[in-house]
Amino acid sequence: MKNKLNTNNSYSLFSIIKGGFKKNSVLDISMSNKTPKKSYDVLIIGGGGHGMATAYYLAKNHGITNIAVIEKGLIGRGNTGRNTQVVRSNYLWTESSLLYEHSLKLWNNLSQDINFNVMYTKRGVFSLAHSYQEARDVARRVTANKLNGIDSIYLTPKEIKEYMPIINISSNARYPIFGASLQKRGGIVHHDAVAWGFARRLNQIGVDIVQNCEVKNLIIKNNIINGITTDQGDIFANKVAVAVAGSSTRFAEMGNFKLPIESHPLQAWVSEPIKPILNPVVMSNTVHAYISQAEKGELVIGAGIDKYIGYSQRGSFNVIENATSAIIELFPCFSKVKLLRTWAGLVDVSPDACPIIGQTSIRNLYINCGWGTGGFKATPGSGYVFAHTIANDQPHILNEPFTLDRFTSGKLIDEHGAAGVAH
Amino acid sequence: MLLIECIYCGERDETEFDYGGEIRDKRPVDPDNLSDIEWADFIFSRKNINGIHIEQWFHSGGCRQWFNIQRNTYTNEITKVFNLKNQQIIREKN
Numbered sequence: 001m002k003n004k005l006n007t008n009n010s011y012s013l014f015s016i017i018k019g020g021f022k023k024n025s026v027l028d029i030s031m032s033n034k035t036p037k038k039s040y041d042v043l044i045i046g047g048g049g050h051g052m053a054t055a056y057y058l059a060k061n062h063g064i065t066n067i068a069v070i071e072k073g074l075i076g077r078g079n080t081g082r083n084t085q086v087v088r089s090n091y092l093w094t095e096s097s098l099l100y101e102h103s104l105k106l107w108n109n110l111s112q113d114i115n116f117n118v119m120y121t122k123r124g125v126f127s128l129a130h131s132y133q134e135a136r137d138v139a140r141r142v143t144a145n146k147l148n149g150i151d152s153i154y155l156t157p158k159e160i161k162e163y164m165p166i167i168n169i170s171s172n173a174r175y176p177i178f179g180a181s182l183q184k185r186g187g188i189v190h191h192d193a194v195a196w197g198f199a200r201r202l203n204q205i206g207v208d209i210v211q212n213c214e215v216k217n218l219i220i221k222n223n224i225i226n227g228i229t230t231d232q233g234d235i236f237a238n239k240v241a242v243a244v245a246g247s248s249t250r251f252a253e254m255g256n257f258k259l260p261i262e263s264h265p266l267q268a269w270v271s272e273p274i275k276p277i278l279n280p281v282v283m284s285n286t287v288h289a290y291i292s293q294a295e296k297g298e299l300v301i302g303a304g305i306d307k308y309i310g311y312s313q314r315g316s317f318n319v320i321e322n323a324t325s326a327i328i329e330l331f332p333c334f335s336k337v338k339l340l341r342t343w344a345g346l347v348d349v350s351p352d353a354c355p356i357i358g359q360t361s362i363r364n365l366y367i368n369c370g371w372g373t374g375g376f377k378a379t380p381g382s383g384y385v386f387a388h389t390i391a392n393d394q395p396h397i398l399n400e401p402f403t404l405d406r407f408t409s410g411k412l413i414d415e416h417g418a419a420g421v422a423h
Numbered sequence: 424m425l426l427i428e429c430i431y432c433g434e435r436d437e438t439e440f441d442y443g444g445e446i447r448d449k450r451p452v453d454p455d456n457l458s459d460i461e462w463a464d465f466i467f468s469r470k471n472i473n474g475i476h477i478e479q480w481f482h483s484g485g486c487r488q489w490f491n492i493q494r495n496t497y498t499n500e501i502t503k504v505f506n507l508k509n510q511q512i513i514r515e516k517n
Binding site: 247249250258259260261262263307308309310311312314316317318351407408409410 | 424425436437438441442444445459460462463464466467468469470471472473476478494496497498499
């Protein structure tokens with residue numbers, strides 16, 4: 001049986017035709033579970049999108065393939081499979097705009113790069129404004145985006161209505177619409193495809209993905225990291241990179257340094273599938289909600305974080321109630337649609353709603369965290385700059401402003417307006 | 424939704440309360456001589472505990488008083504309610 005397992009098939013029209021003649025006897029194993037070797041060049045802790053993207057760009061851009069990705073649970077079961085798939089780059093400040101824009105450009109060709117269709121569809125992302133002040137803020141962000149070379153336009157309520165006739169723009173509405181920004185290249189990428197696409201590609205490259213392997217401690221001598229202790233034994237490495245989102249503080253404790261991170265539940269929920277009715281992604285900071293329609297037809301709705309720290313991956317019902325009622329005010333025709341399921345992720349929120357990517361006080365230990373509510377859109381960009389940081393032991397120009405030092409120097413990058421609720 | 428016991432008003436829905444974060448270290452005794460690193464640590468660093476966590480809540484939709492509770496951040500079980508001033512335990516569940 002084993003010699004029939006083909007792990008190096010590339011997906012193409014030709015391979016489909018070829019496979020058609022071979023019945024189902026040739027299985028394409030996307031990913032095999034590995035037991036870890038004794039040592040590696042680079043260990044990546046966390047098998048989420050960011051961790052796997054980091055491994056991928058270490059191999060692609062820096063020629064490092066002796067890598068293991070250590071995952072406590074299973075691939076695709078964490079935040080990578082729990083987010084709401086929105087990608088965009090219309091952030092306010094130049095530092096974050098450039099980082100997210102780099103990521104958006106990588107999404108463009110990622111399906112070809114990793115030979116797996118991640119289903120990036122440019123449906124457009126709207127940010128609604130519900131007051132004069134918010135309209136001015138949104139217009140300011142549009143202008144800032146244009147200065148950074150990012151496509152962004154400001155629309156009046158009538159123009160918004162042309163894109164989605166079902167939206168309620170009446171001036172008597174509970175949440176009257178004053179205007180909106182639109183990024184046309186923003187849209188949706190299928191998150192499960194990202195997880196499986198990266199996992200499959202890493203498997204082909206020869207990167208070991210080790211699942212169900214919990215890291216118990218870091219092995220640090222003379223302030224230099226040598227490896228990690230896991231429940232599958234000690235694994236040694238020249239460099240260790242941590243991309244564990246909500247669990248980042250636990251690793252900081254192991255390394256005896258502190259992080260300005262709080263872990264919160266972040267909820268999302270979907271309706272029963274309905275026929276295509278809403279093409280773009282619509283978000284609103286005022287009502288703390290956003291909505292899009294998945295390819296399967298489900299309405300995907302999300303909210304801001306739950307206010308308290310929580311590791312339970314469960315949130316409070318009032319968050320769902322508030323956001324859903326606001327969505328129904330915006331789109332009255334959804335009032336009879338039934339919700340199918342709800343869930344929560346565990347997000348690592350930083351004080352300025354921006355990530356922390358870079359070196360730590362321990363030599364050869366790198367951390368990538370603090371993405372909060374909006375990390376999914378940055379998956380390839382985050383991996384790209386983090387891989388550069390690890391390979392060269394210094395940050396890429398795009399993640400230079402995002403070091404841990406900024407909380408000491410005071411150079412915070414306040415993105416609460418663009419990232420607080422909007423994902 | 425959390426059911427939180429205010430020390431003055433009794434058990435109420437979470438929606439009546441504002442969250443005030445983990446209980447913090449005392450304010451610096453000598454703030455004029457604090458280094459940037461020490462300031463950053465005081466202002467931004469968080470323990471972010473997974474498990475037993477003592478935190479501040481504000482009954483904004485009720486008596487408008489602050490108090491502390493001990494909550495397990497993994498199970499959301501609230502085990503103790505404290506008076507903010509003297510840290511006296513008002514209620515304890517086993």
